Amino acid sequence: MLDVTFAKPAAPKSGALALLVAEGEAPAGLWAEVDAATGGAIGRALAVAEFKGEKGKTCSILAPGAGLSRVVAVGLGKPQDLTPQIAEEAGGAIAAALPREVSVAVAAGALDAAHAAEVAAGAVLRAYRFDRYRTKEKPEDKPKLAKLTVLTDDVAKARAAFAPLKAVAEGVFRTRDLVTEPANVLTPAEMAERCKALTELGVEVEVFGPKDLQKLGMGAFLGVAQGSANEPRMVVMQWRGGPGEPARGRGRARGARSGDKPVAFIGKGVTFDTGGISIKPAAGMEDMKWDMAGAGTVVGLMAALAGRKARVNAVGIVGLVENMPSGMAQRPGDVVTSASGQTIEVLNTDAEGRLVLADLIWYCQKTFDPKFMVDLATLTGAIIIALGHDHAGLFCNDDDLAQKLLGAGTATGEKLWRMPLDDAYDKLLKSDIADMKNIGGRPGGSITAAQFIKRFVDARPWAHLDIAGTAWSTKDTACVPKGATAFGVRMLDRLVAEHYES
Amino acid sequence: MLKLRLAPQPAQRGALAVFLAEGAPVPPAWAAAAEAAAFSGKAGTSFEPGTAARRTLIVGLGTPDEAAARRAGALATARLSRSKTLILDARGLPEPVAVALLGGAAARAWRCDGFRTRPDPDASRLARIELAVDRPDDIAARVAAEQAQLAGADLARRLVALPANRLTPARFADHLRDLEADGLEVEVLKPQALRAERLNLLAAVGGSAAHGPRLVVLRWRGAQAGPPLAFIGKGLTFDTGGVSIKPAHKMWDMRADMAGAAACAGAMLALARRRSPVHAVAVLPLAENAVGAAAYRPGDVLRSHAGTTVEVIDTDAEGRLVLADALAWTIARFRPRAIVDLATLTGSIVIALGHAMAGLYANDPTLAAALAASGAAVGERVWPMPISPAHREDLNSDIADLRQCATGPLQPDACHAAAFLREFVDQTPWAHLDIAGVEQIETADDEHAAGPTGFGVRLLDRLVAMRFEAGEEAAAWPRLASTT
Numbered sequence: 006m007l008d009v010t011f012a013k014p015a016a017p018k019s020g021a022l023a024l025l026v027a028e029g030e031a032p033a034g035l036w037a038e039v040d041a042a043t044g045g046a047i048g049r050a051l052a053v054a055e056f057k058g059e060k061g062k063t064c065s066i067l068a069p070g071a072g073l074s075r076v077v078a079v080g081l082g083k084p085q086d087l088t089p090q091i092a093e094e095a096g097g098a099i100a101a102a103l104p105r106e107v108s109v110a111v112a113a114g115a116l117d118a119a120h121a122a123e124v125a126a127g128a129v130l131r132a133y134r135f136d137r138y139r140t141k142e143k144p145e146d147k148p149k150l151a152k153l154t155v156l157t158d159d160v161a162k163a164r165a166a167f168a169p170l171k172a173v174a175e176g177v178f179r180t181r182d183l184v185t186e187p188a189n190v191l192t193p194a195e196m197a198e199r200c201k202a203l204t205e206l207g208v209e210v211e212v213f214g215p216k217d218l219q220k221l222g223m224g225a226f227l228g229v230a231q232g233s234a235n236e237p238r239m240v241v242m243q244w245r246g247g248p249g250e251p252a253r254g255r256g257r258a259r260g261a262r263s264g265d266k267p268v269a270f271i272g273k274g275v276t277f278d279t280g281g282i283s284i285k286p287a288a289g290m291e292d293m294k295w296d297m298a299g300a301g302t303v304v305g306l307m308a309a310l311a312g313r314k315a316r317v318n319a320v321g322i323v324g325l326v327e328n329m330p331s332g333m334a335q336r337p338g339d340v341v342t343s344a345s346g347q348t349i350e351v352l353n354t355d356a357e358g359r360l361v362l363a364d365l366i367w368y369c370q371k372t373f374d375p376k377f378m379v380d381l382a383t384l385t386g387a388i389i390i391a392l393g394h395d396h397a398g399l400f401c402n403d404d405d406l407a408q409k410l411l412g413a414g415t416a417t418g419e420k421l422w423r424m425p426l427d428d429a430y431d432k433l434l435k436s437d438i439a440d441m442k443n444i445g446g447r448p449g450g451s452i453t454a455a456q457f458i459k460r461f462v463d464a465r466p467w468a469h470l471d472i473a474g475t476a477w478s479t480k481d482t483a484c485v486p487k488g489a490t491a492f493g494v495r496m497l498d499r500l501v502a503e504h505y506e507s
Numbered sequence: 508m509l510k511l512r513l514a515p516q517p518a519q520r521g522a523l524a525v526f527l528a529e530g531a532p533v534p535p536a537w538a539a540a541a542e543a544a545a546f547s548g549k550a551g552t553s554f555e556p557g558t559a560a561r562r563t564l565i566v567g568l569g570t571p572d573e574a575a576a577r578r579a580g581a582l583a584t585a586r587l588s589r590s591k592t593l594i595l596d597a598r599g600l601p602e603p604v605a606v607a608l609l610g611g612a613a614a615r616a617w618r619c620d621g622f623r624t625r626p627d628p629d630a631s632r633l634a635r636i637e638l639a640v641d642r643p644d645d646i647a648a649r650v651a652a653e654q655a656q657l658a659g660a661d662l663a664r665r666l667v668a669l670p671a672n673r674l675t676p677a678r679f680a681d682h683l684r685d686l687e688a689d690g691l692e693v694e695v696l697k698p699q700a701l702r703a704e705r706l707n708l709l710a711a712v713g714g715s716a717a718h719g720p721r722l723v724v725l726r727w728r729g730a731q732a733g734p735p736l737a738f739i740g741k742g743l744t745f746d747t748g749g750v751s752i753k754p755a756h757k758m759w760d761m762r763a764d765m766a767g768a769a770a771c772a773g774a775m776l777a778l779a780r781r782r783s784p785v786h787a788v789a790v791l792p793l794a795e796n797a798v799g800a801a802a803y804r805p806g807d808v809l810r811s812h813a814g815t816t817v818e819v820i821d822t823d824a825e826g827r828l829v830l831a832d833a834l835a836w837t838i839a840r841f842r843p844r845a846i847v848d849l850a851t852l853t854g855s856i857v858i859a860l861g862h863a864m865a866g867l868y869a870n871d872p873t874l875a876a877a878l879a880a881s882g883a884a885v886g887e888r889v890w891p892m893p894i895s896p897a898h899r900e901d902l903n904s905d906i907a908d909l910r911q912c913a914t915g916p917l918q919p920d921a922c923h924a925a926a927f928l929r930e931f932v933d934q935t936p937w938a939h940l941d942i943a944g945v946e947q948i949e950t951a952d953d954e955h956a957a958g959p960t961g962f963g964v965r966l967l968d969r970l971v972a973m974r975f976e977a978g979e980e981a982a983a984w985p986r987l988a989s990t991t
Contacts, residue, residue, distance in 0.1 A: 289916075386917055391859030393919035395895040425890050429863035448944060449861025 006178065007100070007132040007153055009125045009171070011163045014114045014156040016042060021075040021106035023099045025113055025124065026058040027084040035112040035156060042071035051078055058082070060091060061483075063102050077102045090418055092120040094483035096127025101481070104148040111155045118162035125155050125163075126170035130484040133178055135185045169313035173498050176309025177491040183301035184476065184489035188277035188294045193230075193325035196276060196297065197238040200304055200323070206311035213239040223364040225343040226324055229357040232281055232334025233327035239365065240323050242307045243267070247318035247507055267318040268505050269375035270307075270497060271365045273358040273382035274300025274325040281328045281354030282336055295489060296358070298476035299381035300325060302493040309498045316506040320373050324361040328354070340439045344368055345461050350439040358382045359454050360443060362469075363461045370463055376505070377406055377466035380458065381493050382473075387450030388424075389474040396422035397475045397492060400455035403466035409504050410468055410496070418484075419496035421470065424452060431456040509616055510635045511609060513643035513650060521592030521637065522562040524583035526600065526608065528571040537565060550575050551953065553582055562590060568604075574886045576604040580611030582953045588616065588631035596639045602646050609638045610653045611886075614660060617956050619668040652781045656968050659777030660961035666769040667946065667959035671745035671762045675718035676793035679744055679765065683723050683772055683791070689779040696722040706792075706836060708811050708828040713794030715749070715802035720794035722833070723768075725775045729784040736785060736975050737843035738775070738967060739833045741826045741850035742768030742793035749796045749822030750804050763959065764826070766946035767849035768793060770963030777968040785971050790837045792829035796822070808907045812836050813931055818907040820914060826852045827911060827924045834931040845874055845936040847970070848928070849963045850943075855920035856892075857944035864888040865945050865962065868925035871936035877974045878938055878966065884973075885965035889940060898926040940966075 014035045016022075024036050024047075032040050032048065040047045046069040056064040060082030069076050079095045079102070081087055096111075103109050111128075113121040132150055136142075157163045183191065183199065191199075197212045204210050215236050218227055223239075230237035249264020278296040279285060285293070295301075300323035307321040335341070339351045341360070345367040349360065362380050369378055388398040397414075399421040401407035407423055414421040430452045433445035441460060445453025455469050475492040478485060485491075517523055527533060529548035533541040537556040540546075544554035550569025555562070564586050569575045580595060587593050595612055597605035616633050640646060666674065666682060674682075680695045687693050698719040701710050706722060713720025723742075726735070743764035747753060753761070768791040775789045803809070807819045809828070813835035817828065830848055837843060856866040865882075867889040869875035875891060882889040901923055904910040909930060912923055921941050928939055942962050951957040 387858045389917040390855050390919060391921070392893065393895070393898060393901075393922055395897045396893060420895075422893050425860070425864060427863060430861060433861075446861075448857045449863070450858055452861060 006175065007129045008151060009129060009153045009155065009167065011121070011155045011157055011160045011167070013160060014112065014158065016071070017073065017110040019072045019074070020108040020110065021077065021103050022073055023103070023109055023111045024076060024078045025081055025095055025111065025116060026078050027081045027087070027115065028058040030058055030084070030115065034114045039071060039073070039076070043069040043073070046070055047076055056080070061094070061098070063098050065102055075103065075106060087120065089120070089123045092116065092123035093127030093130070096124035097131035097484035099124070100128040100131035100150060104150055107149045108152040108154070109150065111153060113155050113157045116157070118157060118159040119166045121155050121157040121163045122166035122170055125153060125167055126174055127484045128153050129171070129174045130177060131486060133181060133486055135182065135488065172312030173309040173495060175312050176305040176498070177494045179308045180301045180305030180491035180494050181489040183304060184295045184298045184491070186294070188327070191276050191297070192235040193238045193274070193276055193327060194236060196274060196300070196325050197240050200240040200242060203242055203304070203308055203311065206308060207244070208307055208311045209243040211241045213241070221368060222342070222344045223368070224341040225349055225360040226326065226364040228335045228339065228341040228351060229328055229360050230326045232331045233329040235276070235327045237324070237326040240325065242304070242321040244307055244311045244315070244317070244319045246310065246315045265318050265507065266376045267320045267373055268501060269320045269322070269369050269373055269378045270303045271362060271369055271378060271380040272300035272303035272321070272323040273297070273361055273380070273384065274323045275358060275361070276325060276327050278328045278355070278357065279330055281357060282330050282334050283353045283355040284330055285355060292477065295477050296383050297325065298383050298472060298489070302381050302472070302491060305491055305494040306497050309494055310501060315501055317501050319501065320369065320375060322365050322369050324365045326361060328357045343461065347441065347460065348439040350436040350442040352442045353444045356443045356454070358384045359457045362458050366458065366461045370465060375465070377403070377468070378462070379410070379468045379470065379497065381470045383476050384471045385451040385454050385473055387447070388471040391424070391451060392422050392474060394474045394478070396420045398422060398424045398451050398471035399468060400424050400426055400452070400471070401468040402426065402459065402462065406466040406468055409500055413496045413500040413503065417495040417499050419475070419492050424455070426452070426455060426459060509613055509633065511613060511650070511654065512635065512637045513647065514637055514639050515641065515643055517594045517596050517639040518592070518637055521594045522564070522587040522590035523594045523596060524564045524566055524587060525596045526566050526568045526579055528568045533565070541565065550578060551582070553586060562587065571600065571604050573603050573607040573884055576607035577611030577886045578954050580608035581615035581955070584612045584615035584633065585951070585953045588633045591632050592635045592637065593633055594637045594639060598639055598641050602649060605638060605640050606646060606649045606653050609636065609650065610657060612636050613657050615954070615956055617661065617664055619665070619958055655777045655780035656965055658780050659773035659968065660964040662776050663766070663769040663773030663961040663964050664959040666772065667763050667766045669762070671795065674744050674765070676713065676721045676742070676744055676795060677718060679742060679793050680721045680723050683725060686725060686772070686776060686779070689776060690727070691775055691779050692726040692728070694724040704836065705812050706832045708809055708817065708832040709792045709794060711803040711809050712796055712825040712829050715799030716795035716797035718795055720792070723791045723793060725772060725789040725791070727775055727778050727783070727785070727787045729778070729782070729786055731784050731786045733786065734842050734844045735788045736971065737837050737841060737846045738771040738787065738789040739830060739837060739846060739848035740768035740771035740789065740791050741765065741830055741852065742791045743826060743829070744793060744795050746796045746823070746825065747798050749798060749825065750802050751822040752798060753823060760947065763947050764851050765793065766851050766959065767942060767963070770849050770942070770961065770967070773961060773964035774967035777964060778971060783971060783976060785975050787971065788837070788841055788843070790833050792833045794829055796825045811931070815909055815930060816907040818904040818910045820910055820912050824912045824924070826850050827927045830928055831931045834928060838933060838935055843935060845871070846932060847878065847938045847940065847967065849940045851946050852924050852941045853921040853943055855918070856941040859892070859921060860890055860944065862944050862948070864890040866890060866892045866921050866941040867938060868892055868894055868941070869938035870929060870932065871938065874936045874938050877970055878940070881969040881973060882966045885969050887962050887966040892922060892925070894922060894926045894929060898922045902927055
């Protein structure tokens with residue numbers, strides 16, 4: 006992770022300098038000082054480039070003098086319109102503009118401490134890179150940016166504001182790492198091992214193997230797993246930052262509990278999805294390594310909450326499984342019995358995510374009696390045909406929870422769009438021989454998937470996020486380099502921070 | 508034609524339907540049968556007590572609101588259509604609920620027999636629906652408004668049912684001419700006029716068919732002064748896909764690709780029949796997207812009526828082209844106070860929302876909310892969908908102002924289409940309903956007859972009644988059309 010420090014404004018003697026410029030702002034402070042030291046080179050360059058501080062604009066000036074290798078001006082837009090998101094995006098623009106510099110100073114003297122911290126967080130998020138498998142990259146091709154010094158008047162306050170943002174960024178990186186790892190490395194067992202690393206942050210981690218899942222009656226989950234040589238895992242992560250003793254896992258009495266009921270997050274973790282016997286076409290199948298992005302997001306979120314010591318009791322549950330075709334694999338037409346007792350006719354083995362979630366959700370509410378449950382899953386291609394890549398689909402049985410989620414999405418730029426739930430879709434799941442079938446046809450495909458999951462939710466508030474279109478990006482955006490986005494970590498962290506911390 | 512009657516008492520003859528809200532007490536005579544049938548009054552449930560003197564059906568109303576009543580009335584028809592007369596016993600029910608029962612029952616009885624040359628032994632025998640209400644005179648006006656809506660829906664459904672060899676653009680226009688009898692002004696632009704008006708996108712889409720395109724304008728001048736409300740409906744009498752030809756399977760359904768235009772025409776008829784005070788126009792681009800030597804091609808660049816240049820990517824995304832020209836032309840000609848367009852536009856919306864709801868896109872939240880409320884009230888549901896900046900960016904062209912659609916698998920084409928249309932509406936309050944998937948029902952169920960639904964007619968008529976008749980300020984809440 007990019008090393009961030011905060012310091013009092015002082016003109017750097019070498020390296021690169023980023024100037025944050027609001028629209029209509031006149032040179033002052035460090036900006037004026039450096040401009041003078043370079044004999045007005047900066048002012049001339051900005052004038053030639055017609056740079057006026059518009060949001061999203063940058064202007065890069067090479068070797069302007071005064072020992073500096075480069076100065077980049079980053080537009081903030083109108084000062085009265087400045088939001089945390091814009092500040093972060095400016096930070097992202099700095100990281101994107103200066104990959105060749107080792108050390109960058111950011112003149113943030115005109116910003117308050119919170120915005121200065123957000124600039125730093127944006128740069129950190131954008132500077133992420135997954136490098137584990139490059140062995141021969143030429144040194145000149147490697148990004149060098151390693152150190153960011155944010156120059157601000159209120160160093161202590163900015164540092165304090167940055168600490169939780171850094172914890173969340175660490176959660177985001179954990180998610181991006183997991184989602185990016187290929188399926189031959191990240192098997193269910195390996196991903197469970199990586200979940201265990203969260204114990205360092207104070208998260209309690211329990212791992213359940215196939216025998217445990219059998220005892221819990223998770224026939225739907227196990228049906229998906231049975232075709233693969235890599236055994237499934239369920240991982241339960243608990244962060245107890247809230248008051249009292251929250252719900253406990255297995256072996257504890259289910260009745261009376263003290264303390265705050267937890268909030269619960271549940272993730273689909275199909276480490277690779279071939280589709281099983283209902284096998285997918287070859288083109289694009291490589292993307293199915295990130296069919297565990299829902300689970301990856303839950304892991305990163307738990308790390309974020311623990312990392313910033315959120316005052317909440319939270320449970321994260323992920324179902325890790327590989328969906329493979331084989332002689333042992335589940336067949337179209339098989340009937341499985343879920344942990345809830347409801348039977349499912351599996352008509353398409355490629356609609357496997359909902360089978361995993363069904364058992365996880367049932368287990369979650371029986372074991373932890375959470376305030377609400379949010380599940381995340383790269384569930385359907387239909388949600389991409391519905392919404393594209395800008396919004397994830399939000400399906401929710403509770404208007405209040407839906408509003409909070411929509412708000413958190415807008416605030417973090419991880420946007421949601423509400424989609425309908427309705428009996429008209431639920432009835433498409435009717436099976437001739439079991440309680441339900443696992444597909445409802447192509448029309449309304451994301452909705453019938455959500456209706457399927459809803460059948461395993463008791464009356465409590467629940468939301469399902471279909472992140473198939475947002476978990477992976479084919480192009481860079483301000484704070485997210487292309488690849489795994491970790492969509493949901495920041496939004497759900499915000500949801501907790503705004504509404505559920507004591 | 509189905510006859511509708513009002514009476515203070517159920518007639519002695521005919522099948523009887525009685526409606527009970529959820530939890531309402533079952534009359535003692537039927538209590539035992541109700542218990543045996545585990546009947547609780549839930550919506551969608553019904554039973555027939557065997558002991559009744561004549562064929563009798565007890566129907567669950569659920570929560571007795573208007574939408575529920577439409578469903579319950581439809582269910583009565585679905586079950587009792589072997590009788591010549593159906594009597595709906597609505598005594599004791601609120602007036603709007605009673606009228607909705609009648610409307611739902613009559614709409615469910617719709618059928619298309621025009622092409623049968625021998626009687627269908629399974630056909631409905633229903634010729635008459637009677638509504639028994641406490642004070643028939645009090646609801647006569649409401650019933651008249653409902654009948655106006657039924658007439659509009661009937662027109663739309665008949666047009667949609669007509670196959671493409673019987674409904675060319677020219678013959679579609681002829682059918683619309685007939686609406687002059689109801690007091691609508693009808694104007695038809697033929698190919699030469701289309702070229703003179705620079706409706707180039709419409710001309711290109713309709714250019715390769717043996718039956719040339721038309722633009723039809725229907726106008727209803729109610730008592731209201733000022734600019735009109737405009738409806739625009741996609742009227743592709745047949746859509747082969749053109750050079751980007753469709754697969755053969757289900758291509759027959761493309762005779763219904765004019766359901767948007769049909770719904771707008773039906774709504775105009777409803778407004779005329781109930782003498783609405785509104786000033787409204789419907790602008791209907793009619794064309795056949797055929798395969799032919801003169802067909803437009805993928806890659807072509809066309810100059811739209813608005814002047815915007817459009818790069819054609821897929822000739823099967825033709826609906827947005829004819830709508831774009833119709834939108835721009837309507838704004839230039841009428842300066843409408845608001846526009847609603849209806850189109851069977853994309854397969855994408857069917858993947859998104861299935862067959863239970865249409866997609867709603869809008870640049871005006873107030874109009875969108877009014878449409879959603881109207882749809883919920885009349886049982887033609889719509890769901891708001893997004894147009895995000897990314898959707899618009901996906902339409903950037905290398906050589907023209909706008910690409911018509913994006914390429915590749917898994918595209919949010921319904922959103923792209925809406926983003927495309929938005930480029931042609933300027934500041935006019937505008938909403939777009941993608942009604943692909945709700946314009947026809949494949950298999951009859953309790954609620955719907957098989958075939959065309961007339962989706963949009965009730966919705967638009969209700970929108971006018973609740974939002975555009977009494978002036979904007981007084982019309983914040985849906986209300987039934989009153990006497991005028």
